[in-house]
Amino acid sequence: MKLALRHVALGLFSTVIIAGCSTTRLDNQTAPQTNTKVMLQAPLDAQTSLTLKQIMANPDWMGILAKGAYWSDDSQSVYFYRQKSASPLKDYYQQPIDSEAAKKLAINELHKADQQRGVINKSGTEKAYLFQGNVFVKRLSTGVVKQLTRFNRPANGLQFLVDNDIAFWQGNAVYRIRRTSGLIEQIADIKMAQKPKSIQAPQSYIAKQQHRLIEYVALQQSHAVAQQNYKQQRQDLDPTVANMTWYLGDTEAVNAMSVSPSGRYIILSLIDKNYSWRGEHDIMPNYLGTKGYVDAVPARARVAEDNPPGERLVVLDLEQRKKVNVTIEGLIGYDEDVLASVKSENANKKNQKYDSKKQPRKIQLMQDWGWRQSAVQWQQDDDRVALMIEAVDNKDRWLTTLNLTTGQLTTQHRLHDDAWVNYNYNQFGWVPNKQSLYFLSEHTGYSQLYTKALDGKLEALTQGRYVVSQLELGPEQEFIYYRANKDHPGIENVYRVHLNSGKSEQLTNWQGKLDYDLSPDGQKLLLQASKRIQPNELYIQHIGGELKQLTHYTSDVFTQYPWQAPEVVRVPSTHGANDVYARVYLPQGFDPSKAEQYPAVIFNHGAGYLQNAHYGFSGYFREFMFHNLLTQKGYVVMDMDYRGSKGYGRDWRTAIYRNMGHPEVEDLKDGVSWLATHANVDRQRVGTYGGSYGGFLTFMALFNEPDLFQAGAALRPVTDWAHYNAPYTSNILNTPDVDPIAYERSSPIEHAQGLTKPLLIMSGVLDDNVFFQDSVRLVQRLIELEKPMFETAIYPVEPHGFKQPSSWLDEYRRIFKLFEQNLKNN
Structure with a gap:
């Protein structure tokens, strides 16, 4: 159980996938520019050229997909939710696996829905779960649900104990539900405070004199001591009184808690109560606050000022009453x-010597x-x-x-x-x-x-040059199920390995990306799976049997359009690395024999540690459509999994350690060479763009390799790693106080003097991930360097992942204009 947020947002994602709806009627009228309506200029069909307005419209026209899917306890149906892009509310559904239709659940039915995060008792007969902070138990054989608590204060976690009792906790108070009697017993009351002092005998001369000469004072002292002793005896001996209070001091807070199966032990993780992931000094100004004034929004700490204190672990023995x-x-x-x-x-x-010491x-x-x-x-x-x-x-x-x-x-x-x-x-x-x-x-x-x-x-149990993830222990406890990209780094499938024999077997044959959930009976897999031009849908894979598509929420208008599926290619490295995987989109009517060469654009994905050159549908769905539009305009497009990307093992991930932005740009250079050799691209007409980490790479490429690209666009970009968060950045660059060399080497603002080509910088003012200040500081640096070849655009209401279609449209109109002006032979 987590009682406090230890990590803030990890990655640097350029977009947030906002799933869309089922078949939508489209007409020839341009829909109003709002968040709640589908906005298309015209019906999308094979004869229609893509437009930026259409690509950047409210994504509901693509289909409102199923999310958060999980099995029912009887393995015969699936639960999931759907959420329109502009709606704060989710609609929940149940769909039997043998049905083509899902039933929308009413609010008063939600507590009966099989809960994804429930716990099963030792005998496998009951499931306990939290709903709206209260404890429920379901009899698995009958499906009967019983509510065991009804509190205004929500519980934070629960588990079955070995005797079928249930432990749950609310804040720092731990309770046990006695199943035979229904009694709710508090088994631990944890106070992050100093233990009250016991009544002391008089110590000073004056105090002793007071007690010796004034009978009333001495009597009051005697009564107080007697009451204290009696209270302690009741605590120790009276079976109707709850267990003692644990006083653990007033300098820490409980960060995590776990109760043993017997209910005897509690493990606590404690953290300095004054530590906060929020920054001490900074705010994020919202210039368009609801009251007309500038709202000062609290901001997260930067790695340069953050100092995580670590945690202290404590065991409470409730039986022996010992810490x-x-x-x-x-x-x-x-x-x-x-x-x-x-x-x-x-x-x-610094011409100093470091003396290493153990501590x-x-x-x-x-x-x-x-x-x-x-x-x-x-x-x-x-x-x-x-x-x-x-x-x-x-x-x-x-x-x-x-x-x-x-x-x-x-x-x-x-x-x-x-x-x-x-x-x-x-x-x-x-x-x-x-x-x-x-x-x-x-x-x-x-x-x-x-x-x-x-x-x-x-x-x-597994060995090879592939990545294993998403473990599930089977219900019979003889297999461990897992996901792996054994056949290709960009193709995932589900496998299981026998715990005794060590033999693995492949259970799916999917040519794309997937997540899976094993059914409670161990006979089926629920897949959330996609392919290059096919967004995520839900599928049922019977183990050893057929694959069945369960949902069909991608809209017909999206499905029927002839999208270009990008080819996944291997780009040879000239820098001592393994081959680089990349997606390539070729122009319509591509002819490598043509004397005229093509312009090209390289897209840099965000997050750093993220994979995009795979056979699944890209999380960057707008960029996928934008790249299709670029091919219609005569561009070649490449989307590269540069070093540091996910899916290729440890050494690919750690190649950027203390050196961010340099190995990746080397890979981009190899990408340009591949395009020139294999896609008839003119080296002198290549541009680049990307968001967040991709914006950072755009900077590093233009600043350090000024002849590589002729123009670049940096969206919501990191300009100085000392200003990003600690959990992500300290992994790769350590901390600025320890390793300033790494920060100076890896931060674009330190290399800005190298800019010689047109640069477009675009940031959201309400970005609480990569602060707007990042762009402000770099812009001032470029002004002072007297660099005339950059432009900026700001988006006053946007966070890191833009929300408003109008902002997306404005942003990509500027990107497209940048490429048209600088990469085309005019």
Whole structure:
């Protein structure tokens, strides 16, 4: 359970996918420029050329897709929601797997819907879940749902105990529902405060004299001591009184909590109560506030000022009424100076010498950003626990077991990375009925699946140059299911491996991207899957049987248009890296034998660690359509998974360590060479653009390789990494106080003097991810450098992912104009 937000938004995404609707009637009239109506200039068909107004319109015309899909408990139907792009509300549906139609659920039916995040009891007969903060239990054989609590204050988490009781917690109070009697018992009251002092005997001369001479004072003291002693006896001996209050001090706050299967132990993660991910000094001004004034919106901290304190782990033994502090000495390398070489390099630059010393490092529970599981995993029917812990410096991740009596950690597996440990691929759990663990690790260079007996060696269940993710333990507990891109980095399928034999088998044969959910009966897979020109729909894959499409929410008008599916190609590297994967869109009527060469555009995806050169439908759906439009205008378009991108293993990811924007630009150079050789592109007529991290790369390319591109557009761009957030940036560049060399090397504002080609800078004023100030600072830097070849556009109401169709349209009109003016032979 997370009680406080530790990490802010991680990646640098250029767009936010806002899914659309089923078949929509379109007419020849231009719809009003609003958020709530579909806006198209004309019906879209094979004879119609794309327009920017159409591409950037409210995306509902593409189809309102199914989201958040999960199985019903009987494995016979699927639940999901749909949400119009401009609506703050979601509509929830249930669709039987043998039906073509889904039923929209009424508000008074939602509590009966099988809950995605419920927990199953040991016997597999009941499921407990939270709905609107209250505890419900469902009898799986009959489907009967019973509400067990009705509070105004919502519960934060729950779990079944081994005796079928249910533990749940509200804030820092932990309760147990006695199933046989229905009694709700508070088993722990955790106070982040100093323990009240007991009544002391008089200490000073004056006090002693007062008690000796004034009988009334002495009597009052005697009564107070008697009442205190009696209250403690009631706490200890009276069976009707709740367990004692735990006073854990007033300097920390509870960040995470987990209760053991027996209900005896509680593990707490504590953090400095004064720490906040919000910045101490800055605000984000909203110039168009609802009251007509400038609203000062609180902003997140920057990596240059953020100082995460780490976490302290504590075990509460409710039976022995004992608090045990967890010690970190059992973490192999817990006191290593893992940044010694970095600190030495930075000291040498200042003509200083760095003296390396060992000292304990700050640690915290590790949250898997890819799968969002708890970092505390209990064995199903025993008070045996495993923890996933990370160093705040991002260089180590430990899979450990914890002695609940002594607080001692034992390292089961240490994953060290001189660059940084991936924030994905950290799933783990207990192998059923064995004293062993399963987990993912990148230590061979690719995320693979392993098991390890607590007193034994590591065993690999998967091996290869591919990425394993999304683990699920089957209901019979004999298989672990997983997703992997074994056949091609851009193609994902579902597999399962037998825990005893180690044999893997492929369960799907999909030629694109997918997420999956195993049915409770273990017989079917629910897929959310897409292909290059086919947005996500839901499918049912019967294991060993047929694949059936469950939903058809992509609109006919989108489906029937002859979109160009980009080719996924391999671009040879001239810089000592592996081949670079890229999408390529060729112009209509492409003829490589033509004497006239083509102009080209290279798109740089956002997030840094994101994959876009795959066989699924791109999350950048507007850019996908824009690239189709560019091909109709005679451009070749490339979309490259430069170094640092996801899907290609550890070394591809960490190639940018302390050097952001340099390996990636080398890859872009290879991309231009490939286009010139294989797509008849004129090297002197190539432009580039991208948003967020893609905007950062646009800067780095134009500033450091001024002859590579003839023009560039940077959307919502990072200009100085010292101003971005700590969780993301400190992974790759460490922190500015420790490694200023990396920040100066990697921040565009440090290289702005290299600009010689036209540059367009576009930012949203309400961007709380990459601050508008990033662009303001760079613009002033360019002005002072007397650079005349840049223009800016601001969007007063837009956050990082734009919302208004009018803003999208204005932005891409400017990008298109930039390319038309600078890349065409006029």
